[in-house]
């Protein structure tokens with residue numbers, strides 16, 4: 001299939017980076033990629049929280065769209081590839097995370113495990129009905145795993161105070177990730193787009209050992225920024241013009257900082 005050419009293509013080549021940012025609807029754009037052309041997916045789908053980029057008729061329509069994207073992701077991932085899906089729920093749809101999990105199972109993925117992203121500085125909400133939600137999920141799925149098909153690298157470490165650790169001040173990363181959310185200057189930093197911190201895609205990329213990553217809901221470009229940092233080819237798709245432009249700006253800044261390193 002013919003590789004798409006975009007207006008950014010020339011600029012992208014100038015920066016000698018290995019990324020692509022596509023402005024469009026994932027359900028259309030993903031159809032243009034060949035089967036098994038990626039080996040890791042890292043994404044955070046819309047949460048059905050009533051954000052301005054959510055344009056669904058109702059919850060069923062939302063789930064259908066999430067299912068369609070999950071199906072396309074399954075097709076374009078190679079066997080043994082991991083998909084990391086960051087998702088959460090709220091009081092209106094308390095089962096949302098598990099509905100999304102179901103979509104990925106129904107299209108054929110095998111569930112590997114869940115990561116709890118512990119957002120220790122998330123804003124507390126006073127309620128008698130619901131405890132403040134300090135976590136989000138990152139569900140890990142795999143496509144057609146062979147025996148020993150994917151193996152996490154041993155050198156993915158985080159700090160520890162456990163004196164028994166054979167890695168000194170470090171230990172192998174586990175399934176609870178203590179990563180603060182952006183606060184205070186959140187609007188300045190992220191444009192309030194429900195972005196995840198760059199540590200999330202950085203960790204996922206390192207764990208996956210992927211060489212070619214797809215993020216069908218790339219927002220302001222965080223997954224591409226992580227790909228640039230680790231030198232991993234990354235393609236991001238974004239439907240919202242405003243976020244798409246912000247992503248482009250963020251990526252441009254990131255590449256420039258690389259030049260001056």
Ligand SMILES: C[S@@+](CC[C@H](N)C(=O)[O-])C[C@H]1O[C@@H](n2cnc3c(N)ncnc32)[C@H](O)[C@@H]1O
Nearest residue numbers: 025026053195196217218219220222238239240
């Ligand atoms: C939860 S945000 C992802 C934020 C992203 N992880 C970041 O760090 O900026 C979901 C994003 O998906 C985009 N989106 C929603 N539906 C889409 C679709 N059908 N195709 C492409 N992008 C879509 C939204 O505009 C929004 O930016």
